[in-house]
Amino acid sequence: MDFQQEYIEEVSQIIKNLEMSLMRLEENPGHPEEIDNVYRYLHTLKGSAGMFDFHQVERLTHELEYIYSDIREGIRTQDDFILDITLHAVDVLLDLIDGRNADSEVEKIVETLRTLRGEGVPEKVSAADAGKPSSSSRSAFVIFLKPESNLFKRGINLTAILDDIEELGSMEVIIHNEEIPLEKQLQIKELHSWFEIILITAQGMSGILDVFMFLKDQEYEILTIEAQEDFGSEQYSKHIQLSEASIQKRIEKLLEWDSEIFNNQTPEPTATGAEVLLLKVDGPLITEEEFCEEEVQSELIQKSKKAKGQVNVSTPKLDQLIDIVSELVTFRSELQHLMGESESPQVIEAMEKLEFLTLRLRDSAFNIRLVPLNILQVKFQRLIRSVSKELGKEIEFITEGLGTELDRSIISALEAPLMHIIRNAIDHGIESPEERVKRNKPAKGLLKLYSYNSGDHVFIQIQDDGNGIDFEKIREKGITQGFLNQQQTYSEKELLNVVMASGFSTADKVSTISGRGVGMDIVKKEVNALRGDIEISTEKGLGSIITLRLPLTLTILDTLVVKVADQKYLIPINEIEYCFTEQHTQLFSKKSRQITYENQSIPFFSLREYFGKEGYPTQETVIVVNKNDARVAIVVDSILGQYQTVYKPLNELLQSVDCFSGASILGDGSTALILNVLKLKSESYA
Amino acid sequence: MHVLLFSLQKELFGISVMNVLRVINLEKLIKIPKAPVYIAGVTNFEGNVIPVIDLASKIELGKTDLSATSKVVILEVYHGEDSIEVGVLIDEVLDVVQIEAVRLLPPPLENMGFNTNTLSGIYKVEEHFYMILSAGKIFEKELVSLVH
Structure with missing residues (x-):
């Protein structure tokens, strides 16, 4: 897998997590922990996007970050509007990552976000520009960053560190010992280079130190540059002996950023926290505390990931494994067949052991293909959110047993039918809030999705407490659409079969939600193709339950x-x-x-x-x-x-x-x- | 290009090795009731169930009588970005040779006793003419229906 591909997969995962956090925020608006999560995901996305030239991703997440930073600080409250925009942004982010063009959407969102913030600041205040108005408290530093080669194994993201330094002010990185290109080093996750970083910042020594809090002491050294001679100082030469020309180049760089840098009074190496905070107002977006917190959190996440030991494997690789295992199982039977009835107890015992092992191997291999149903949950939640909004209905969505596992191919094939059933339930089943109150039902409609194992099968049920299926209406429609005969009386079961007949629809007019001509017939077809069954039970005025019965695995x-x-x-x-x-x-x-x-x-x-x-x-x-x-x-x-x-x-x-x-x-x-x-x-x- | 040369119904044929996955002995062929006549059956190839085509019947050259020496050439036929595996029955493998595309003669159109639309050309070695089959052309009709 190439580097970029790896990045894309990683980012998709982060976007998924982001979406999940947003859905939790929908349930518990303003939940501080989730706000933090959202903020952190945005920050991570922004950081890595720049590295891979996903500039639009960077822009979008950058703008969102402002909003969520405000929410964290309590300056702003997270409301539905913000959630809507963020969810929309999530879709756009996925498009961008997939390489689709979504520039106009990005513009729209960025503009909305800007209006929301109540400012029209030109986008991307570059670090250098931000630093232009020379402040007397800015000072120059040189950082020697010499991470040990196992940096990556310790879960530390080098680019994130460099990004964080960049946020401190103006900086220039000089890479030393780059026999292997840096990109390659990042790729093989083994670092050999070291870095000389020239920096002008208003954050003082403590601001810089915060960036390096996860590095070992011997991995970096920060030198204060007060005068031009400092480039030739003993401390400096310890790391690198600079030629006159090289020194000049570095000095020029510093002067370019701040022409008065060497005329300053002695900077304060130990700025107090309060001062730093004050200075920050027009500077970078995050306070130091947040910085630390963030790093700690990402560290924690890294750890918890390790503990669970998740590995992403591509489906073809899995299929190949399954194929080989199946082949092995068959071959074992063949071998037994060829050997015939052996008299030797050792051979019999060995064959039995082989049988036991191959069957166990087969079971674990098939187990790998199983994934829990809840990987679809966020999609359902989003669907319910958008559909109920569009139709002006209120839905309470309850799930149960979504940890139930199914073959991954079944799960992905189930997505569309389940989405359709849910759409149907909200559109045709659950009544409008006014109607529900009239009928002595809570204004919020209940939609329940639950799943359980039974024998070799998995059952998935979608229950709503809506109006139920109107058999009279089906009868009527069935007759006008030519599925039923006017003279005949039909049982409820027969009428339900009509619902699943090809081309049948009860919708009076075609809406965008459901009833586009594809209906329950398609759902039934898709479920049957998975060797599953579908069953509808309904009670007029009380709601319906749709039950899907599926095999655990297709293989x-x-x-x-x-x-x-x-x-x-x-x-x-x-x-x-x-x-x-x-x-x-x-x-x-x-x-x-x-x-x-x-x-x-x-x-x-x-x-x-x-x-x-x-x-x-x-x-x-x-x-x-x-x-x-x-x-x-x-x-x-x-x-x-x-x-x-x-x-x-x-x-x-x-x-x-x-x-x-x-x-x-x-x-x-x-x-x-x-x-x-x-x-x-x-x-x-x- | 490299070409696998083989005989079928006393005629000489060749097919590009780019399409050839393996040549196997015909064993455990399972017949499929109700299948098109040119499908001789299915067999187990590396754990996958793949159809075995009576090539002679497919190109309208007759019908292959199965014998103990019958061989199956497992072909990989490309369509779009996908490929399908299919076995074809032949009588005997003769050789694998390298031929120059420029020396490929256009296929004769008439009186060959089989469907010459399946050929990409004819290759002449000394006195012998080898008819070079195109895997894509043999299954042209079937591939079209796959695309819908």
């Missing part, structure tokens, strides 16, 4: 291995309701392909017949499959056993063959196809 599948002609096929076990044997003549005595099961006549498909294979066995095996409330029976030669398999998608070239949903590799290394029973059905109807 492991419990299957029944069946035999048809000379090949094996797999049927997902969770779809199977019942198996029994039947005489071939009995089954095929009539032309219709129907069997009676639980007093119900259900269609059956003989796979031999379906695949066009001759040679039916006299005794057939019937498997009753129930998927999405549709029952269908399939007839196979025999059942070979149960097998836990790793699901493999079929290659793109095979997607036209939709009676198979995928394939798996069996213990002996051979491949078996996974039957998509519902497709058997629809195909033969056509």
Whole structure:
């Protein structure tokens, strides 16, 4: 991963944290700890953005920093308006980091923020400009910064230190011993260079010392430059012997910043805290105390991160690991198969140990792919915030059990459907505050999102205490949109099925919130594609609950291995309701392909017949499959056993063959196809 | 470019090694009911389930009879930024040679007994003509439907 990429990932994480803190501020406005967090994230973003030429990011965070600095100081209170702007800025920041052009948005926000601050100061008061009006208390320093090469390992950010020094006044950094380019050193996180920093500041010695508080004493030395001769002093030469020309260059630099620097009275090396604070008003944005606090906090964060030991791994790498592990599991079975029945107890024991280890390895590898649902929480909160504002509704959002883990691919595929359900609940479910008060409900609508594990499945429920689904309206719309028949009466269940029918919408007019033609049908499709189910239950006037039932992971599948002609096929076990044997003549005595099961006549498909294979066995095996409330029976030669398999998608070239949903590799290394029973059905109807 | 030369139905063919991942022995081929005729089945290649194409049937040259010596060339076919892995059945691997693109003759259009639109050219070595297949062209139709 290149340096810039690494930076982008890091920054995205910080922006995410920032967003999360903002959402917490929404719940607890003005919470001091969160304000601090927001401020700190902004500061970190600003610092690193400059380094990578993300100037717009730098500008935006810089302006925001002012606002939050004021809030911290108690000069300003954090209100909804500020929160709105900041959230908007978060989106813009993400755009900028992704390399999208958002200049006009940045301008808008910066302008709003400036108006908010009540000033039209020209942007970016450069350090040098700020220093121009020479103040008698400014003095010159030279800092020798010689960090040990393990600086980065200690979690200290060199660029942040340099940035902080820059904020003190005017400065120039001279890099020594740069055999390896500095950028490269930063990249390999091993420092060899040292730095000579010429600085003019009004902060005095104590201001500088604060910057270095996390460095060891021997890693830096600060010299006061009172006269031009000081560049040749013994203390100076100890670090570097300067030629006449080099001294002249340095003096010129100092004079350029402040022509009277050497005419000053002796500066006060030990400025008292109060004075420093006073001087700061027109200078840098942060007070010393904040500086320290900040550093301490970031240090703490670094530590807590280490304790948890989080590592970011790219998805392809993970997938590769999973592939290899799956391969290993299969190969182990193959090896056992090849060795046959061994007599030697040692071999048997070794094989058992290998089995145990490979299965454990597989379980932990699959575990890595699991991520908690709460990574979506901030997105939901933002959505609820914006949608409820737009519709003038008040929502209380409660979550429970969002620590429940799911396969990361499932989580990312779930995002859109869940967002849609939430949007729907606010738009169609929850009533306006006035309406709710009339109905003796609290003005704030309740939206609850909870999740839990049960067996091999994860359940996610979205509950609202709104109006519930209006069956009369669905009936009406269903009839006008041609899904239902005027004469017929429908059960609530049938009406709910209509809601999920393709193209159905109850919205009278198309709003931007929901009802854009894509509706619950798409949600259902997406959930089904994840091998999950969706269920709606609703009570008129009281609200609705939408339940999603999802497999824990997409890759492991419990299957029944069946035999048809000379090949094996797999049927997902969770779809199977019942198996029994039947005489071939009995089954095929009539032309219709129907069997009676639980007093119900259900269609059956003989796979031999379906695949066009001759040679039916006299005794057939019937498997009753129930998927999405549709029952269908399939007839196979025999059942070979149960097998836990790793699901493999079929290659793109095979997607036209939709009676198979995928394939798996069996213990002996051979491949078996996974039957998509519902497709058997629809195909033969056509 | 380097080209893998092989024989199929007594004809001589070649394909750029840029597309070739591996040549494997045909084993454990699983047939897929209801699949297009040119798909001979699927096989396990390094833990992935990939389709095996009856190349002869795909380029309208006939039908390959599977035998113990049948080989499968695993190809990587590019479409856009993605690629798909697919195996093709051949009779025998002959050689890998370097050929100059300029010496590639335009493919004849008629009377070849198969679909010559799948060729990128013809290469002549002494008395033999090798028909150089283009992986992209063989699966042109299928790739188009992938893009939707």
